Amino acid sequence: MQLVLLIVFLLSWGLLGVTKPTLRSSYILHEKRSHTPSGWDVLRRRDASSVLPLRFGLKQSSINKLEDMLYDISHPDSSNYGNHWAPAQVTQTFAPSQETVEIVRGWLEGAGFGFDRVKLAPSRNWLEVNTTVEEAEHLLKTEYHVYGHKSGKIHTACSEYHLPIYVSPHVDLVNPSIHFDAILGKRGSGATPAKTVGLPGVGIFPKTTGNISSILSRLENCDVMITPICLRALYGLNYAPLSTKKNTFGIVEYTPQAYLQSDLDLFFANFSSSLVGKSPEFVSIDGGVIQTMQTGFNFNGESNLDLQYAMNLVNPQEVVLYQVGDLPQGASFNNFLDALDGSYCTFEGGDDPSQDEIFPDNLPNGYNGAANCGTTKPANVISTSYGYNEADLSPSYTLRQCAEYAKLGLMGVTVLFSSGDNGVAGNGALCLNVDGSCSQTEDGMIFNPGFPSTCPFVTSVGATQINLGNKYTDPEVACEQVIFSGGGFSNYFGIPDYQKKAVGKYLQDHKPSHFADIWNSTGVSRGYPDISANGANYVVAVDGRFARVFGTSASTPVVGSILAMVNDARLTIGKKPIGFINPAIYSDAFSSAFHDITSGNNQGCNTPGFSAVPGWDPVTGLGTPSFAKLLEKWLTLP
Structure with a gap:
């Protein structure tokens, strides 16, 4: 493959x-x-x-055919488009x-x-x-x-x-061997153990410039405050779901990150009054709990942001909250993947004790049940804002986990990951050193791509912004306000077939002038992100007040909401969910379905990073979505 x-x-x-x-x-x-x-x-x-x-x-058997099998049901030109597999077929095949x-x-x-x-x-x-x-x-x-x-x-x-x-x-x-899977972070902070992925400041943790005294929820103010009305106008999301009982949209959070119902209600009272008192559909994995002992932006900012916007944009569609990990231990990516796919569990439903949390947890207030293994049905669209630096992990480890995302794609699941908030740098603004050691430091010079965004079987989401003084009808630019849209080229994964034309044209027409030894300039590696959405100046209710929030952790659930509504329309006319979307969105048939972003950079590693240019680029991908055009394209597919 x-x-x-x-x-x-x-x-x-x-x-x-x-x-x-x-x-x-x-x-x-x-x-x-x-x-x-x-x-x-x-x-x-x-x-x-x-x-x-x-x-x-x-x-695994047939693993060399995995990509071809996934393309067979995901490429719009395939006669098998949309014929997703049952979980048992996935288990048996591989x-x-x-x-x-x-x-x-x-x-x-x-x-x-x-x-x-x-x-x-x-x-x-x-x-x-x-x-x-x-x-x-x-x-x-x-x-x-x-x-x-x-x-x-x-x-x-x-x-x-x-x-x-x-x-x-x-x-x-x-x-255990050479792997340090215990180094997992959400973009924007230093590396931390996988088991504590939900701790404050870990990973693609949203940034804030502080509280705001008054809300400007008008289209003429979208350059300074993003509210749901701005996002609906930017991307044409004027749609009322019709098949809410058939459709599913999931948001992943890791304990102790948790939402506050009072904050949801404060947000909904201002932007969607029919949702006041409404909670997400709660799915606990390995003792996941909505903790209220620790509050404030560091504990509630991420979950509040994700749920307030996702629930508003897809209302009255239910939003499923996958809350992963108990209070004493937390959880890791593998704990979540185990719950979705029983065939991914390592041994009798458990994991490696040096890598992941092992349940039952005998600590006080720990989860005393068996680890969840194949117990959770994956939603049609799953949005998550966590990730590694590729350099934290061995190539074989990332390849194996990437294959699991492909299997979810075979089952018709759309998996979205935030591309990062540090431009071409990795978590904690760390870059690789030029001494050949691949160690990561703040003064490194070599670009440090993120994972799972570089996995070819997920859809990576970058961030854009409306420039100060511009209207929502003006072209957006790459986000350079508080955060920088994560993007670049993988050091581990080859370029997938669906991306060869777009990346080839970028490298031919706009090849960066950086020295070849500070980025993967081979032309045969996976580029990311795939698409983008606004990630600046979000108005979010946190701890009883409104704050201004930035990050690809904002743009990702917005893209998820848009794709969830596409699924609703397809399900309404008897078609299947869109599943793995990358072969479709990179195809010629979808070339007009995105707003091209042609301005801005994603600086990092003491460089300007890459530049947004016409067509695909490693800053904003294919651009931002046009819901109406995406809907038109996907409704014509089987």
Whole structure:
């Protein structure tokens, strides 16, 4: 399939370690980490007698056909457009082959681990064996160390590991090993553990310039205050949903981020009185709770922003709130993905204890139930504002998670991610260093792309703004007010087929003048974002007052609302949801469905970043949506 790791590019950066097998050697280097992620330090060797649960992620069947299968139901020219798969079909198609299971199990048993110690997950995706550190080090030809993070967290990892030549092709990755998946952040702050993704200031956390004394909710004031009337006018969202019982639209939040009902009601009283007293449809995952013990912008800003605008724009359509993680522990991306797709769960519904939260949680007020695994039906459109820096993760880890988003696409789910608020820099405005170590610092010079936005199977959403003094009818520009629209080119993922024409034209007509060694200038990597929407000057009710808020975490649920209403129209006439949208929106048929953004930059890493230009660009993507034209295009498809 076209989705490939950019091996040559990665080797030049030292991100992959690859050795050629020799006739004398039965082992091959499987993965190698080039540096210790920012914030972590080696504390000591892991005690040889301590227990270390190893999990082997098995190579999935038909994974090389995944992209073609997804395009077959997502490209507007395909005769199978819209024929989404049932979850059982996804599980059956991609389960590792019996040969893969037998080869890896046979190796483990031959290494002295009896049949009773080697367990296969019900999904057949993972093999688990409980070992001592000494046994694991001998098995993988490596050394395990304990790492400490400045936050106080600890983590067990090795810098490289080896597998037998005949086993390596059947294994995606081993946990715990080189991976630091515990480094997950919402754009705009430094890296923090995955388990605490909802903590204040983590990730694409919305920015605020403070409270406002009076609201200007008129179209002539959209340059200084964005309210729902501005967004409806900007993107032509004049639509009353008709199939609310058939349609679903989901927003993801991670505890302790939570909305306040009093803030929702304050917002609705001003902008949509029929919603006063209305709450989102609550879906708790792994003990997710709407906490009210800690309040204020840091705890309520994100969730209030998402829900106030999403619920207003799709009213009377219900909005599903996926609240993930309990109060003591929080949760990670994998906890959420486990709940949506049982085949993604690692072992009997659980995850790697060094990577993700494990439930039941015995801490006070912890979630005492089993981890949610395949228990939650995914909404037709899912909007989320969290993400990693690519450099926080190994290529194999991101590839495996990216494949899960493709599987959701096969099931007809539209997955949206915010592109980031730091331009070409990553979380915390961190950039990669020029010394080849790929370490991330504030004074780095190399562009630092984000993930999952760089995954070709999600839709990445950037941010625009109305320039001060301009009318809502004037062209928007790339957001350069308080935040900068995240965008650039992946260091891990190859360019998908649907994007080749658009990116090729950009590089041909507007190739950046930056030195080639500070960005992925190969021309064969995934570019992001895909589309954009306004992300500046939102009026949001927080803690009993209105504040002005900025971020791609604002633009993403707006795009989600627009796509949810497209689904409503299709469902009303007996058609299916739009599912994975990228092959359609990049096609010639949709070329007139977006407002092209041709002004502004996304500075970062001590550079002006990229520039918004005619056509697709790595600042605002294809541009901002025209609801009427999108609706027209999608209603003509099967």
